[in-house]
Amino acid sequence: MxxxxxxxxxxxxxxxxxxxxxxxxxxxxxxxxxxxxxxxxxxxxxxxxxxxxxxxxxxxxxxxxxxxxxxxxxxxxxxxxxxxxxxxxxxxxxxxxxxxxxxxxxxxxxxxxxxxxxxxxxxxxxxxxxxxxxxxxxxxxxxxxxxxxxxxxxxxxxxxxxxxxxxxxxxxxxxxxxxxxxxxxxxGAQLSGYTLSAKALAAVGEARALPLLMRMTEHPSHAVRWAAIQALGRIDGDAAFERLERAEHDPHPHIRNAAARTLARLRTETEDAHD
The missing domain is CATH 2.60.120.10 (Jelly Rolls)
Incomplete structure (x- = not known):
């Protein structure tokens, strides 16, 4: 020592x-x-x-x-x-x-x-x-x-x-x-590491990371929650959509607003694709 x-x-x-x-x-x-x-x-x-x-x-x-x-x-x-x-x-x-x-x-x-x-x-x-x-x-x-x-x-x-x-x-x-x-x-270096990890997982599309990212969407930090939701969108669209719907009721206003805008865009894109 x-x-x-x-x-x-x-x-x-x-x-x-x-x-x-x-x-x-x-x-x-x-x-x-x-x-x-x-x-x-x-x-x-x-x-x-x-x-x-x-x-x-x-x-x-x-x-x-x-x-x-x-x-x-x-x-x-x-x-x-x-x-x-x-x-x-x-x-x-x-x-x-x-x-x-x-x-x-x-x-x-x-x-x-x-x-x-x-x-x-x-x-x-x-x-x-x-x-x-x-x-x-x-x-x-x-x-x-x-x-x-x-x-x-x-x-x-x-x-x-x-x-x-x-x-x-x-x-x-x-x-x-x-x-x-x-x-x-x-x-906080640890929180920054979480957000960077989520972005890295999204970039490589690592499906095995899905359980970890789902847990990260419940993290106390709003930035980590949102980074995890964004990463889910690159790996599993259905899981990301479900988390976006939950995020419309997130305690943080930035996430609520971002989730509402993202869902509105996705729904518009879906409707246009069906026309």
Whole structure:
């Protein structure tokens, strides 16, 4: 067992006893931060930026490293070099450890309008809820419920974030200058993998995948459900038609509308073929 694994095991044990009190995540986060492995990695990142030797850490972006991810939590290390042009929503309770040579200003915004993480609405504004200064190495608790966080500093700094759940699969993004919603996108690698798998199965027309795709049409994510229905259309037209009829009553409005349009087109094509 390497040093990273030992540090992660100690943190997991602490998380298991603190799940009902997010503020108590500070203790396991501090233990992990104080591990020799992370201290050396932070020193390298501050000296040279994100280095290319990831050891057993999976890279998910130029400045963002996922250290660990489980069904019950996720752990990220991120370097902030400049104010981000886009901010994104969060619906998770988490604790950050901010590591900075200069003070960092934390701004908390609330989404000031209709907010359903699964149903994006453009041009929804953000309203400033609070702001505070964080000095040196300090903690910042983050709560979900339609909040957006921004961090500003005169110099690059790091955040080590421990969340009780993995990051939202579907994030709203907001223009930092206008403070308005601009688009939404998937962040979850697993969900993106599901949608890509459905498209790949459709491309090769793999009939043996029919039972799996039928189960995927019941997935909690609307994007996975719709990708599975589309894939069914390439493999089994009857099954796809039946799922489209069910999708007219889907809880997500985008799927209901898309299913209604698709069924109307298919019925028109069928009528034209019979004329």
């Amino acid at each position: 390497n040093e990273l694994d030992r540090a992660l095991d100690a943190m997991r044990d602490a998380i298991a006893s603190h799940r009902d009190a997010p503020e108590r995540l500070i203790e396991p986060l501090d233990r992990f931060h104080d591990s020799g492995y992370l201290q050396r990695r932070i020193a390298r990142m501050l000296d040279r930026g994100v280095d290319s030797t990831r050891e057993s850490v999976r890279d998910i972006g130029e400045n963002n490293i996922r250290l660990d991810s489980r069904p019950e939590y996720s752990l990220h290390l991120e370097i902030w070099r400049a104010p981000k042009p886009l901010l994104h929503s969060t619906a998770v309770d988490s604790v950050l450890r901010v590591i900075s040579p200069t003070p960092v200003l934390q701004r908390v915004y609330r989404i000031d309008g209709p907010f359903d993480p699964e149903v994006f609405v453009a041009d929804v504004p953000l309203r400033l809820e609070s702001e505070r200064r964080i000095d040196g190495i300090a903690h910042a608790q983050r709560k979900g419920e339609g909040r957006v966080y921004d961090y500003v500093s005169e110099s690059p700094f790091l955040t080590l974030e421990l969340s009780l759940r993995p990051a939202d699969p579907y994030l709203w993004f907001f223009d930092r200058e206008r403070l308005r919603s601009t688009y939404a996108s998937f962040s």
